[in-house]
Amino acid sequence: MVAGSGSRLNAGERARLAAIRSAESLAALAAETDAASVHDAYFAAKREWFDLQGRALADASSDQLPGNRVGVDGQTFCVHGITHADTRAEGRFLRQHVDRFLDAGAAVYVEQGVRSMYFSSFDDVYEMDDYAWAMERCASLDSDPPVYDALDVPFAGLSTNLDSLTTELRDAVFSLIDSGRHLYGESFEATLGDVASTFLMSHEDVSTGMDFASFSKSRAAADDPTKLGDLQDYYRRAFLPQPLEREWLRRHDPALELLTHARNERMADYAVYHSTADTVHLVVGAAHQPGVTYYLEQHRDGQRRGAEFEPVG
Template sequence: MTETDESRLSERDRRRLAAFAEATDLETLVQLTGAHSIDDAYFAAKAEWTDLRRRALDPPEPIDGFPGRAVEIDGHQFVVHGITHAGTDAEREYLRSIVPGLVADGAAVYCEQGIRTMYFEDVGGVCEMDDLRWAMDRADEYGGDGNLRGAPAMVADVAESATDALDDLRDRSFSSIDSARRLYGDRFARALGDVATSFLTGPTDRSTGVDFESFVRSNRAAADPVHLGNLQYYYETRLLPQPLERAWLAGHDPELSVLTHGRNERMAAYVVSHNRDADRVHAIVGAAHQPGLLYCLRSIRDGRLSIDDFDLVD
């Protein structure tokens, strides 16, 4: 399956796309963009990367009836599917109409921890990856409270309440803007959504894909999974390559970096280490995890990421 058609790009654009794809640290983005700071370089790189990817990348195609991307490693095909895991009846019915058939056909199926409980608890042959438990153990190394590690418990509680209030305000604001789309049209809604995103999201949200557009696409896919491919495509074109997003987030919240991008590397190592017989392996994760997990699988395939020391969390 062809994922990109770089003939759509000029020679210069192809070189730029390759340079961003190969970058592994934020300092390289400063060199690539000519920006005066890492922050400016990060945002400039995201804008250019998104434009290039949207012009070169095809939307994901259904694989066994389920939108996703595939990576072949040692003759085994690893297919990554991004979902909303919003717990809606529509997504549950959709997944349960597809996944049991994958298992029956001899495929191995793994899912991000929490997804199995939500959708597949009574479906045999669907396994959880050891990702969240591992991440929580790693996060404890930072004190278990993100940027507030070491702060008094009362301060941490107040900060958590403020964060919850902001999340609620953001979701309500995004929902209201999306509802106005029927009256004022897509262009107005997107413009207003961009303004709301700039005021209601922070640095950590940038590297996890939290914005108005992802909110809208996720809600649509949760209500009707026919839109899952569009949601996956959005994250694929919006998020920079895994090492860059992980480095950016680590500079703002090391604990959250482990809980998000760190889990992508863990899940990739898990599915490859645990697969012994299946020719095809399906990994079902939150859509924001899909690009990072694919990057890590390709890194394993190309020898850039070793899984020799992989071990389960006790």
């Protein structure tokens, strides 16, 4: 899956996408949109970005493993977003494609936790240190890391708290709505999901993609991996460019920002620093894919330097 050419947008709409993409801070975004506050600017930009990105993207259905391709100093980096739901269907699908990548001489790196889930028998699939890196930085914060169920590596020793109970309630409601799809139809399901998302999502959830649509698309792709492209495209529409999402999340929960969007930067740096292969495949959670791609593009454009990378541990 790659971005469309933008041919579905007129010149003004393409310029609008470029303006949002170029904003390096919420203050700059507010100035660009003439919003009354950074809060208003963030939510207005997310609505506009979601619509314009949706019309610019090509059809995502594929029996291949979809991904974004970024060229960096003669290397090709391919970022593949997955559900990491630990399903047999996704495991078989991924192993088939990774076998093909390795046979072609490519390097394969995976988000921390994914190797033990799907690739434990693959000697040539390498696990990145993004989770360990984030936890090392969380240790320097005054507050404990949040309980965040989207991570594939659990937090040891953390007791159940209000956040985890809210997450359980949200997922239970989303699951109930999703289970009624065949009875009520997709349109009604989507409407109920939007209503539930409005009431059950926090400001942090908005920035990490924890809404009903992502829940439903993730469940569908876990059972049928040919739908991964649809899930990937959803996250590309749901997330603003990384500087904006990261600033928004830091304002609300600095630890969660380290454990989510900040790891995207780490994974991009890790792959660029470690690999010398002509083609490098990165297999990451679909919610990480837009951010990892963003930071690889920063390397491509000379705005990041791999030499600054220091491994954890």
